[in-house]
Amino acid sequence: MKPGTMWQMMGGTNVRSVLKALDLMEPVHRAAWLGAAIRHGVLARLAEAPATLDELAESLAPEPSGRAGLRAWLRHGILLKELRLRDGRYHLSGALGRLLADPDNDGLAGYMEALMGLHARGVGGVLDRLKEGETYSVADLDGPLIARTSELLGPVLREEIDRAVSTSGATALLELGCGSGHYLRYACERNPELTAVGVELDFGVADAAASAMEWHELADRARIVAGDLRTVTLDRTFDVVTLFNLLYYFPVEQRRDVIAAAAGHVAPGGQLVLGASCGGGTLANNMLDIWFSSMAECGPLPKPDAVVAALEAAGLSADKPRRALPGESYFVFVGRRS
Ligand SMILES: C[S@@+](CC[C@H](N)C(=O)[O-])C[C@H]1O[C@@H](n2cnc3c(N)ncnc32)[C@H](O)[C@@H]1O
Numbered sequence: 001m002k003p004g005t006m007w008q009m010m011g012g013t014n015v016r017s018v019l020k021a022l023d024l025m026e027p028v029h030r031a032a033w034l035g036a037a038i039r040h041g042v043l044a045r046l047a048e049a050p051a052t053l054d055e056l057a058e059s060l061a062p063e064p065s066g067r068a069g070l071r072a073w074l075r076h077g078i079l080l081k082e083l084r085l086r087d088g089r090y091h092l093s094g095a096l097g098r099l100l101a102d103p104d105n106d107g108l109a110g111y112m113e114a115l116m117g118l119h120a121r122g123v124g125g126v127l128d129r130l131k132e133g134e135t136y137s138v139a140d141l142d143g144p145l146i147a148r149t150s151e152l153l154g155p156v157l158r159e160e161i162d163r164a165v166s167t168s169g170a171t172a173l174l175e176l177g178c179g180s181g182h183y184l185r186y187a188c189e190r191n192p193e194l195t196a197v198g199v200e201l202d203f204g205v206a207d208a209a210a211s212a213m214e215w216h217e218l219a220d221r222a223r224i225v226a227g228d229l230r231t232v233t234l235d236r237t238f239d240v241v242t243l244f245n246l247l248y249y250f251p252v253e254q255r256r257d258v259i260a261a262a263a264g265h266v267a268p269g270g271q272l273v274l275g276a277s278c279g280g281g282t283l284a285n286n287m288l289d290i291w292f293s294s295m296a297e298c299g300p301l302p303k304p305d306a307v308v309a310a311l312e313a314a315g316l317s318a319d320k321p322r323r324a325l326p327g328e329s330y331f332v333f334v335g336r337r338s
Contacts, residue, residue: 030080031115037077038100038109043092047101050089110148117142118149122290135296138249143202147179150245154182156324157244157275160332161187164240164273169193174238174265176229177201177246181209181222188218196222197238199229230254230261237267244275247307248292252299256310259335263314266337272316274333277301281329304331311335 001009011018037043040060045051053071061070074090077083082094092098100109118141129136165171165187171194173187178198188194200206206226213222225232229243243262250258259274266272277285279301293300304321311318316335324332 043101050091107151239270259310260314272335
C-alpha cells in the first residue's frame, strides 16, 4: 500500500480520532464473544475440559452447514486471546473467561451477557422506539438476566440486612418483590430465630423461591406468597420490611402508594428498608434510567428527596438516605415506625 493511501485510510489529519474509533472494536467484540460463550455454555464446557471442533459442534452447530460459522466464531476467540488451539483442541486461555466460567461468579457472567443485550438495546435502541412514538415495556426486559445481574448488588444489600436484622432473637421479616428469595435465605441463615414472608408477583418466580426455601430446609420459617405488594393482605406486621430494586418498576405517580403499602406492614418499633438506584450516577445506572424512563409501565429512576417525602407521608420517620455504593447513585432509605 502506498503511504498516501494508508494516510487516507487512517483519516489523514484525523488519524487520532480514527484510531480511537477502531480501538472500540476489540472491547465490543470481546463482550459479544464472551456473552455468547456464557449463554451457550462454551466457557463452562471448556473449563471442564478442552474440546475439538466436532465435540463442540454437537451442541453448538449440529447441522453440517453450521460448522464453518462455528469454526470462524472459535477463531474469533483465539484472536481475542480467550481461546488457544492446541493439538486440535480448544482450551480456555483468558483469565476473564476462566473467572466467568466459575458458577460462583454468575452475577458477573450475567453482567457480561447483559452488556450486549440489555445495555446495548437500551443505549443503542431507545431512539428507534422513541422516534416512532413507541416505548419499551417490562416484557422487553430479560427478567431472569436482570435477576442474575441484581446479584452483583448482593454484598451491598446483605450489609443492609446485617444492619437491620440482629443475629439472634425472634424477628419477623417481610421482603416485598423477593425474586428468587436469596435475601430471605441470607436473613434466615443469619438469625436462626427469624421468621420471614416473601411476596412475589410472578407466579413462576414465587414458585422457584418457595422451592429454594424447601431445598435449603427453611420452608418452616420462610413462606412465599404469590401476590402484588400493593394489594397483598398479610395476617401480621413485621419488624423489618424490605423493598429492594423495585421502586422504579412503578410509575412516578404510584410510588407514594407503593411506599405507603410497604409501610403499612411495619410493626411499631420496626423499619422499612428500601434500596434503589436513583437518578444520576455512572453509565450502568444511567442505562437503567434509559430503560425505566422509556418503559410504559414504569418511570424514571427516583429522586432521593421524593423517596424520603413518601416515607414521611406514610407515617415513618426517615433516616438521611445513605449512598450504599461509593461513586454510584444507589441509595438505601430507612423509615422507622415509632
Ligand atoms: C429486579 S427484581 C428484584 C428482586 C429482589 N428484590 C432483588 O433485589 O434481588 C424485582 C422483582 O419484583 C417482582 N415484582 C415486580 N412488581 C411486583 C409487585 N407489584 N408485587 C410484588 N412483586 C413484584 C418482580 O417479579 C421481580 O421478581
